[in-house]
Amino acid sequence: MSEGQPALKTLPAIIIGGGQAGVSLSYCLKMHHVDHLILERDRPFADWHHRRWESFAMNTPNWMNVLPGEQQSFAPKATRNAYGTLSDAYTYFDKYFRAVNPPLRLEEVEHVGINRDGSWEVATNAQTYQAENVIVCTGHAGRPLIPEMAKQLPSSVQQLHSSEYKSPDEITKGNVLIVGSGASGVQICEELAASGHFVNVWIAGSGNFTFPWNVLGISTYKLLRWLGAFKLTRESWMGRIMFPKLLRKGDAATPPSPRQLARSYGVRRPGRALAADNAAVHCRGGDVPTDDLTVVWCTGFRATYDFLDVYLQEGILDHEGRPIHRRGVAVGQPGLYFVGLRFQHTFVSQDIYGVGQDAAYVAEHIARRHAVATKSGVNSFSRRTETRIKQ
Structure with missing residues (x-):
């Protein structure tokens, strides 16, 4: 240096x-x-x-x-x-x-x-x-990417981006909502749910695909390498189809999926977050009240x-x-x-x-x-x- x-x-x-x-x-x-x-x-x-x-x-x-x-x-x-x-x-x-x-x-x-x-x-x-x-x-x-809806939440709601999150001890409220179901979202959600410190844990999904650790006993990553997926280029016909989808939905995540989190820890799944106001974060499948709430934005970067x-x-x-x-x-x-x-x-x-x-x-x-x-x-x-x- x-x-x-x-x-x-x-x-x-x-x-x-x-x-x-x-x-x-x-x-x-x-x-x-x-x-x-x-x-x-x-x-x-x-x-x-x-x-x-x-x-x-x-x-x-x-x-x-x-x-x-x-x-x-x-x-x-x-x-x-x-x-x-x-x-x-x-x-x-x-x-x-x-x-x-x-x-x-x-x-x-x-x-x-x-x-x-x-x-x-x-x-x-x-x-x-x-x-x-x-x-x-x-x-x-x-730069951390945080949706505009975050500005509509009341000051009583604790908000932090995944890049700021370190451990469950930082969460000061009794309820927590994780927005985003990519790699960071599911990892952080599992840690928070497993800690047992919170009354309710929600994860608002973002449509990321979750692939399994193994397929028929074979490591998924080894299988993808064998199939040539890691050599797939953006200039190829398949790449031209998938590239826009990847940018829109984000990268695939590793387990646990939101469904597995719900089954193992009782995590609630309200669907994709659509809007927010003083009363709630409005999701596709229901509302998450802002009372005693922390929101962790696992929404990526720009x-x-x-x-x-x-x-x-x-x-x-x-x-x-x-x-x-x-x-x-x-x-x-x-x-x-x-x-x-x-x-x-x-x-x-x-x-x-x-x-x-x-x-x-x-x-x-x-x-x-x-x-x-x-x-x-x-x-x-x-x-x-x-x-x-x-x-």
């Missing part, structure tokens, strides 16, 4: 974000001998330290949790098919960071703009950098790119604020890349299992681009020279 060093001259690449995507990309760029720098506002793998609850369990088995170049097993004391803990994740990511030893500075990126010659200017809260390429690795989980120049945002983001790209290469904006997006190329792109493949592809593209720039005797690219690279 090179915090506090003097400013650098034009760099071949600047990575924004020091999580699993950014550090994986750093490893891949090192393999191509491309100089680069990671800019991270908090700490490496910050989301894992700040946005997980104490009892968090991985949603993928240990054999899937491997970042590029890493030989150390995830949770080595457990079996390959077990599901690791938050402590296992801390240990793994710490060892991976030390093994990669990426050039990283703890600075917050405030603005990214493009110069007339096609190079990039990256301004942080400490200084300004110049770069040939900029790679946004801030992931798909930027990626944010506020640091990108407004002009850039208009050209590279679609009407819903998602990057327009091909396998992480920004369309129409040479030298700009993304790693860690949901379904960036395959269905596992946002997971530990899939981020390495996307990082390797982007790193190779950057290496080719840098080689052409070096051969041309320039530090950056114009649109004219961009045609030398095949995407």
